[in-house]
Amino acid sequence: MSQAPPAAALRVGGLAWSYGARTALDDVSFDVGAGRFCALLGPNGAGKSTLFGLLTRLFVARVGRIEIAGHDMARAPRAALARMGVVFQQPTLDLDLTVRRNMSYFAALHGMSGRDAALRIDAALERLSMSERAEERARDLNGGHRRRMEIARALIHRPAVLLLDEPTVGLDAGSRGALVAHVHDLCAQDGLTVLWATHLVDEVWDGDRLVVLHRGRIVADGLAGEIAGGRGLGPAFADLTGAGAPA
Amino acid sequence: MTARGWAACLGAIVAREALRFVSQRARFFAALVRPLVWLLVFAAGFRAALGLSIEPPYQTYITYEIYIVPGLCGMIQLFNGMQSSLSLVYDREMGSMRLLLTSPFPRWWLLLAKLAAGAAISVLQVYAFLAIAAVYGIVLPWQGYLWALPALLLTGLMLGALGLVLSSTISQLENFAGVMNFVIFPMFFLSSALYPLWKMRESSELLHAICQWNPFTEAVELIRFALYAQMNWGALGWVALAFAVFMGGALVGYDPARGLISRRKG
Numbered sequence: 001m002s003q004a005p006p007a008a009a010l011r012v013g014g015l016a017w018s019y020g021a022r023t024a025l026d027d028v029s030f031d032v033g034a035g036r037f038c039a040l041l042g043p044n045g046a047g048k049s050t051l052f053g054l055l056t057r058l059f060v061a062r063v064g065r066i067e068i069a070g071h072d073m074a075r076a077p078r079a080a081l082a083r084m085g086v087v088f089q090q091p092t093l094d095l096d097l098t099v100r101r102n103m104s105y106f107a108a109l110h111g112m113s114g115r116d117a118a119l120r121i122d123a124a125l126e127r128l129s130m131s132e133r134a135e136e137r138a139r140d141l142n143g144g145h146r147r148r149m150e151i152a153r154a155l156i157h158r159p160a161v162l163l164l165d166e167p168t169v170g171l172d173a174g175s176r177g178a179l180v181a182h183v184h185d186l187c188a189q190d191g192l193t194v195l196w197a198t199h200l201v202d203e204v205w206d207g208d209r210l211v212v213l214h215r216g217r218i219v220a221d222g223l224a225g226e227i228a229g230g231r232g233l234g235p236a237f238a239d240l241t242g243a244g245a246p247a
Numbered sequence: 248m249t250a251r252g253w254a255a256c257l258g259a260i261v262a263r264e265a266l267r268f269v270s271q272r273a274r275f276f277a278a279l280v281r282p283l284v285w286l287l288v289f290a291a292g293f294r295a296a297l298g299l300s301i302e303p304p305y306q307t308y309i310t311y312e313i314y315i316v317p318g319l320c321g322m323i324q325l326f327n328g329m330q331s332s333l334s335l336v337y338d339r340e341m342g343s344m345r346l347l348l349t350s351p352f353p354r355w356w357l358l359l360a361k362l363a364a365g366a367a368i369s370v371l372q373v374y375a376f377l378a379i380a381a382v383y384g385i386v387l388p389w390q391g392y393l394w395a396l397p398a399l400l401l402t403g404l405m406l407g408a409l410g411l412v413l414s415s416t417i418s419q420l421e422n423f424a425g426v427m428n429f430v431i432f433p434m435f436f437l438s439s440a441l442y443p444l445w446k447m448r449e450s451s452e453l454l455h456a457i458c459q460w461n462p463f464t465e466a467v468e469l470i471r472f473a474l475y476a477q478m479n480w481g482a483l484g485w486v487a488l489a490f491a492v493f494m495g496g497a498l499v500g501y502d503p504a505r506g507l508i509s510r511r512k513g
Contacts, residue, residue, distance in 0.1 A: 056349050060504040082351035090342035094263070096270055108259030109350040111252025 008067070009034040009193035010161050015064030017050050017216075024050040025216045028064070032209060034160070035191040037184055039204040039224065042213035043241050048197045049089070051213070052165045055195075056086050069160035082110070085154030089165040093146060095139040099130070102138055103153050110157040120156050127190075128152040128182065144175030151183065161193045162186070168203065176203070201233040214241045248352065256352050257360045264364035267334070278326065278372045279379070282319035286380060290315050299443065304475035312385055316377075317471035318440025320399065321463060323376055324369040324406050329431055331365035332410030336417055348501070355498055358411060362494075365410075366403030373399055390476035398473035398483075402466040405486050408493035409462075415500025438464040439471075462489035 008031035015028040025047045032038040042048050054061050055068075057077055066073040071080035093102055100121060107117035125131045128148045138146060147167055154162060164183065168176040180203050186192045196203070204210055206225035210233075211218055219240045220227050228236045268274065290312045299314055301307065335344060347357055377392065413426055435441075437458050444464070448455040458464055465485035472479035 056345065057503050058345060058348060062504075078351040078353065081349055084349070086346075086349050088342045088345055092342040092346040094267075094343070097266065105259050105263055106346070108255040109347065109352070111248045111256055111352070113251065113255035113258075117255075 007034050007070075008032060009036075009069050010038075010195060011065075011067035012051075012055075013065045013067075015051070015054060015061050015066065017047075017054060017059075017061055017063075023216055025054075028213070028216070028218055030211050030218060030221055032161075032193055032195060034193055035187055036209050037187040037194045037196065037205075038209040038211060040195055040197040040211050040213060041199065041201065041204060041237060042197075043199055045215075046199075046213040046241075047216040048199075048213060049165065050216075052086075052088075052163065052197060055163055056084075057081060082157065083160045085157070085159035085162045087147070087150045087154050087162070087164040087167050089167070089169060091146060091150070093138040093150065096137065098135050098137055099125070099141070099149055100134045102149070103134075103156060106153045107156050112157065117156075120158070124152040124155045125149075127155065127186070142175075143171050144179065147171065147175075147179055148182070151179075155186075155192075159192075161195070163195045163197075165197045166199070167196070168198070168200070176200075180205075201237050204233055212237065212240050253352065253356065256350065256356065257363065260347075260357070260360040261364040261367060264331075264361070264368060268368050274330070275372070275375075278323055279375055281326065282323055282376050283379060285315065285319055285322070286312060286385070287383065300445075302443065302445075304472045304477045304479075314443075315441055316380060316385060316387070317474055318435075318438070318467050320373045320376065320395075320470050320474075321402065321406075321438075321440055321467040322435055323372045324366075324399070324403050324466070325431060325434060325463060327365060327369035327372060328403070328406030328408075328410040329413075329427060330410075331361070331368075331407055332414035335361070335411065335414040348503075354501055354503075358497055358501060359494075362404050362407040362411065365407040366400055369403040369407075370396065370399045387474050388476055391474040394473040394476045395470060398469050401483075401486055401490065402469060405462065405466060405490040405493060408490055408497055411497035412493050412500055415497060434461060434463040437461050438467055440464075440467050462486065465489070 010032040012031070013029045015025055016023075017025040028047075028051065030038075040048060040051070053059055055066060057073060060074065066080070068080040069083040071083060073080045094105070097105070103121040103124070104117055107113065107121060112120065122131070125134055128151055130145065130148055130152055133141060133145060133149070138149065141149065151162075151164070151167070162183075168179055171179065183194055183196065184205065187194050198204070204224045206223075206228070208224045210220065210222060210224040210227050212220040212227070224233060227233070294311045299309060299311065348354065350357055373395075377387075413430065417426065437454065438461050439458065440463070444455060444458050447458050462485060465482040468479050469482035469486050472482065
C-alpha cells in the first residue's frame with residue numbers, strides 16, 4: 001500500500017482560512033494518492049464545508065495551495081475544475097426536469113453536447129445503475145436515487161477526483177450503506193480518487209485513508225484501521241475531537 | 248474548450264432559464280399584468296391631468312398612453328432583471344449556483360450567459376406586452392418593433408447586470424424585499440418612464456438632476472427612440488457604460504478571491 005509515493009491526485013498544502021477574526025482552517029495539508037478513497041471526518045463545524053468551498057473554488061485561499069490532478073487551483077483554475085467532480089451537501093437538481101435533462105445541462109456546463117454528451121451520460125448512468133430512470137423527473141426519485149444521480153452527473157466529464165460533501169445527509173441506513181459501497185467501487189474499479197466528507201464514522205472503512213479535521217486543524221491522518229487502533233473508529237474519533245460518542 | 252463547447256454552455260444556461268420561465272406561468276402572467284394595469288388604468292386616469300408637449304422622438308401631440316409605453320417596457324425589464332437576480336440568490340442557496348460555478352468555463356462567460364438568458368426572457372415579455380397594447384389600439388410604427396429588439400437586448404443586459412451586482416451582495420432572501428423597495432421603485436419613479444423630465448424640473452431641480460443620472464432613464468429613452476425607429480446615441484452610450492460598470496461590479500462580486508461571497512460563512 002505505501003511503497004514509492006504514489007502520484008497524488010489531490011494535494012492540499014498549508015491551507016488557511018478565516019471568517020473575519022474566526023479561524024476556520026489552520027495549516028491544513030494532506031495528499032490523496034490516485035485511486036484512493038479518502039474520508040474527511042470531522043464533527044459539525046470542524047471546517048469541512050469551508051474546505052469544500054476552497055476545493056471547489058467558491059472562494060480562493062490567500063494562504064496555502066490546492067492541486068487537482070497536478071493542476072494548481074490558483075494558477076490554472078479552469079484545468080483544475082475540469083478534472084474534478086463535485087457532489088454538494090445540498091441537492092443541486094432541477095426537480096422538474098428529467099434525470100437526462102439534468103445530466104445534459106451539466107454536460108453542457110463542461111462544454112459537451114450532442115452525441116458525445118449523450119454517450120457519456122449513458123455511461124455514467126449505467127455506472128451508477130440508474131439507466132432505467134433516465135426519463136423520470138428528478139422530483140419522482142427517492143433520496144438515495146437522487147444522490148446516485150448527482151454522483152453519476154459528477155462523473156460525466158470523467159474527472160480524476162470526486163469530491164463529496166456529506167452526501168448521505170437525509171438518507172436512510174440502507175441507502176447510506178449502498179451509496180458508500182458504490183463510491184468505494186468507483187475507486188477500486190475505475191481508479192477514481194475520492195474525498196468523502198462526513199461526520200459519521202460508520203461510513204469509513206478500515207482500508208480507507210482517513211483525515212480527521214477538528215476545529216480547523218488536522219488531528220489525525222493515516223489509514224482508518226490504524227487510527228481506530230483495534231477499538232473501533234467511534235471511540236478513537238471521540239478521543240481525537242474531545243467529544244462524546246459520535247453519531 | 249472548442250467554440251462549440253462555449254456555445255453549448257451558453258445554450259444550456261439560456262435553455263434552462265427559459266424552461267424555468269415557461270414552467271412558472273404565474274411569473275409570466277404577473278410580468279404582463281403589471282404594465283397592463285399601468286397602461287389601461289393608470290394612464291387612462293392620468294390622460295387628462297398631464298399635458299405633454301411635442302418633443303423628440305414624437306412629431307405630433309401624443310396621448311399619455313403612448314408616452315408611457317416605453318417606460319412600461321423598461322419596467323418589465325427592470326422587474327425581470329431583479330427577478331433573475333432573486334433566482335440567483337435562490338440558486339446560490341439551493342446549491343445550483345455553486346454547481347454552475349464549478350464549470351471550467353471562465354466566470355465572466357457563465358455570468359454573461361446568465362444575463363443573456365434573463366435578457367432574452369425579458370424581451371419576450373416586452374413583445375407580449377407590446378402585442379396586447381397593439382390590440383388595445385396603441386400601435387407604433389412597424390419599423391419601431393424591429394429597432395426595439397437590439398435596444399431591448401442591451402437594456403435587458405444592463406438591468407440584469409444591476410441585479411447580478413445586487414445578488415452578489417445579498418445573502419438572504421429576506422433582504423431582497425428591501426432591495427425591491429429601495430432599488431426598483433426609486434429607479435422607476437425617478438426616471439422618464441411616467442413623465443418627461445422637464446415636468447420634473449418644474450417641481451424640483453434636485454429631483455431632475457437625480458432623474459438625469461438614473462441609468463434607467465437612459466434605458467427608457469433608448470427604448471422610446473428605438474420604438475420610433477430612431478437612434479438616441481447619448482442614451483445608447485450611457486446604457487452601454489452602465490452595463491459595463493454593473494458587469495464589472497458583478498465580476499468582482501462573484502470573483503472567488505475578492506468577492507463578497509468569500510467573506511460570508513457558508
